[in-house]
Amino acid sequence: MQTPLRIALIGAGVMGQQHLEHLDGLSQARLCAISDPNPQAATLAEKRGVPYFSDHQQMLADAKPQAAIIANPNNLHVQTAIDCVVAGIPVLLEKPVGVHLDEVRRLVTVSEASGIAVLVGHHRRHNPLIAKARALLDAGALGQLTSVTALWQLRKPDSYFDIPWRREAGAGMLLTNLIHDLDLLRHLCGEVQSVQAVTSNQARGFANEDCVAVLLQFANGALGSLTGSDAVAAPWSWELCSGENPVYPQQVDQPCYLLSGTRGALSLPQLKHWHYDASDAGWHQPLLAEVQAYPAAEALTRQLEHFIEVARGEAVPIVSAADAGRTLALIEAIRQAAETGQACTPAQI
Ligand SMILES: NC(=O)c1ccc[n+]([C@@H]2O[C@H](COP(=O)([O-])OP(=O)(O)OC[C@H]3O[C@@H](n4cnc5c(N)ncnc54)[C@H](O)[C@@H]3O)[C@@H](O)[C@H]2O)c1
Incomplete structure (x- = not known):
């Protein structure tokens, strides 16, 4: 040894x-x-x-x-x-x-x-359920990935903001929290080519955003949305749904990411795989759902x-420095898109 x-x-x-x-x-x-x-x-x-x-x-x-x-x-x-x-x-x-x-x-x-x-x-990215989701996507279980929905809606207690830097510009939930979700979206769905975004601070009134709505266009043609707020009494977020960190009581039956393709769909963190029996089936036929198994291990x-x-x-x-830099570039593009009202492309690393 x-x-x-x-x-x-x-x-x-x-x-x-x-x-x-x-x-x-x-x-x-x-x-x-x-x-x-x-x-x-x-x-x-x-x-x-x-x-x-x-x-x-x-x-x-x-x-x-x-x-x-x-x-x-x-x-x-x-x-x-x-x-x-x-x-x-x-x-x-x-x-x-x-x-x-x-x-x-x-x-x-x-x-x-x-x-x-x-x-x-x-x-x-080290969570085994994400490894399983990535393997399903790589194996083509969803067909052509087309539509991606990510939710990050929860409530941070008011006391969280007693620490001054958490109220100051630059320390908002995009860089602190949504960076994790955006990194996972890149990992699962591929690079993002262009973003549009709106941010607001109307719930708390601090310098930072407390609500964001982002539209994502992936390089593979899939379209996605990410909506987030840290000021809402809601369960839909990786933190509350995944059970990854025991300090957050888990909402076991609620999803935070929905990935849909031409042959199937996946809801996470439940790892529920939706698909039809026959390849030409549609909304009149029963849609089947199977929960995929994965090994338990702490990320x-x-x-x-x-x-x-x-x-x-x-x-x-x-996750190399360059790879993580591409996630940071995506955050910067979202900020720029929110400031300018224009569609923005993440910078190259
Ligand atoms: N991966 C995650 O989910 C996750 C969760 C929380 C925090 N973080 C990251 O971890 C980092 C620390 O966050 P935290 O919540 O532990 O903050 P923290 O304030 O509790 O800890 C930061 C520590 O760094 C120390 N420090 C300050 N200057 C230093 C220096 N020059 N050299 C060495 N130490 C120094 C501080 O004294 C403090 O003990 C941040 O970058 C944060 O983004 C990641």
Whole structure:
């Protein structure tokens, strides 16, 4: 058996600590150091018996990790990841990959030139139900994908916005939450060629959007819509429907994504596959529905297992910096479309 991979954590807040809980369950890797300027992280490091650093550069030099998980604030993602890559350390970088496309391009260049891998934490792609959905789509179970509906409608409690930055421009649900849904739509349905969008802040009145309606034209010709709001008492969202994160009580029977093709349809997260018996059947015949089975496994654990393989050079990242950059480009195109009222094309990465 291989010696456990020595992984450092940079940014030991809510998400960083979630990664540690999942790391605890794996024998292939172990925590070797924590870096975070918040003194509370020193207590955490002491509890876990690993060295503490307030500065990640110092940690890279002294603790010499073999890999690093980066879960610090968004605006530090790119520079921290570049520092690790330059030091020869593969990283699992939390989403969003960065805040601006130009900085992401810099990270892509440095990572590709050095051959040091960056895996971006769009963890839903590691959920086995998404892997099964992707396999069904790849096998042609839906025929030609034609119509895509994605819903993200839930209510964040008012207290969520007590933290000032959450009310300020740039921290809205597009970059914080819908980035996950848009990344999954790209993963399942292919690249988006063009978007139109309307956003509004009429429910809460903060600087950020609290309601969005997006039209998506996929490169394969499929058309889609994504409607979202974080101010509505509604169940339709990956968070509430999928049961992926136990902090959200699950709405087991409600879908959040509906994918329809010429030969079948799929509702997620139920993985219900709709189709007719005969290929020329139509709305007068019974539409059959089967719930597809998939193996149970936690997305964050599977992501870490994949990261360990990536760091050992045994796999290429399922979500590279360039790939995650294309999801960020889609967010930027939606913002631009909402501002201008024009159809916009995501920038190239
Ligand atoms: N994948 C997901 O579903 C998911 C969910 C939540 C958060 N996130 C992402 O995780 C990241 C962290 O979010 P969070 O909710 O844990 O925030 P948080 O505020 O709880 O944690 C951020 C931590 O980073 C630390 N930090 C600040 N400057 C630092 C530096 N220079 N070096 C190292 N650490 C530094 C802070 O002290 C804090 O402990 C964000 O990028 C967020 O988008 C992802």
